[in-house]
Amino acid sequence: MNTEPLNKVRIDKWLWAARFFKTRSLAKQAIEGGKVHVDGQRVKASRDITPGMVLQIRQGFDEREVIVKALSEQRRGAPEAALLYEETQESIARRELSAQQRKLAYALQPVTEGRPTKKQRRQIHQFKESQYWD
Template sequence: MEKVRIDKWLWAARFFKTRSIAKQAIEGGKIAVDGQKIKPSREIGTGVMLTIRQGWDDKTVEVIALSDQRRGAPEAQRLYRETDGSIALREKRALERKAGLGSFIISEQRPTKKQRRQIHRFKRDMDDQQD
């Protein structure tokens, strides 16, 4: 096998659970081949550098082997090698996220009237301090 579609390879390498999710990620611009955005039908070979964004993380991997069949995780990990810089950057960003976890609040609902007033008051006070 000399070439394989990138959506099949991403699925086989277990970056995505289904090929359709891999296709959506490619179409959404979350996958780049050698720094260029691509289409799901793009065929890749060995030695290609991929940049993959998953959640908070960006991974830079080199394609070592090709497969169009999904197998176990140990076999899937033999298809690629993540660069040392990518691993270090991911670990650094994970530590930054853990350290700054309390600095922002993620809410699943809209703010209440009282919370909106507090937000407006905070923003107004910040603007006054800058002037």
């Protein structure tokens, strides 16, 4: 077993180990899709990262900016994975603001009753037939 400290790790392995993505192939797809940037530049999955680099990671609605604190090629539990990076304060504030805006936008949507019941469907069909054939 190799016990020497890591100097660099492939970005797809690190994203998987840090639990940003469930599998390495999902991490690779995100990198190739332009959803991961290192120091503001688009990268390839084989790019080596070192501690101190700044990553921008977009997942769904959220966009995180994290600073690499430590390296790992092994996927561990969430508490250990959280020690591999530190999210910037600006990133946390932006994510909270966008989550709040999404909640407000959802609250402003009109409330619908859902699908019509069987009785309501019959009434709709009856109404449509009376309109078209009269």
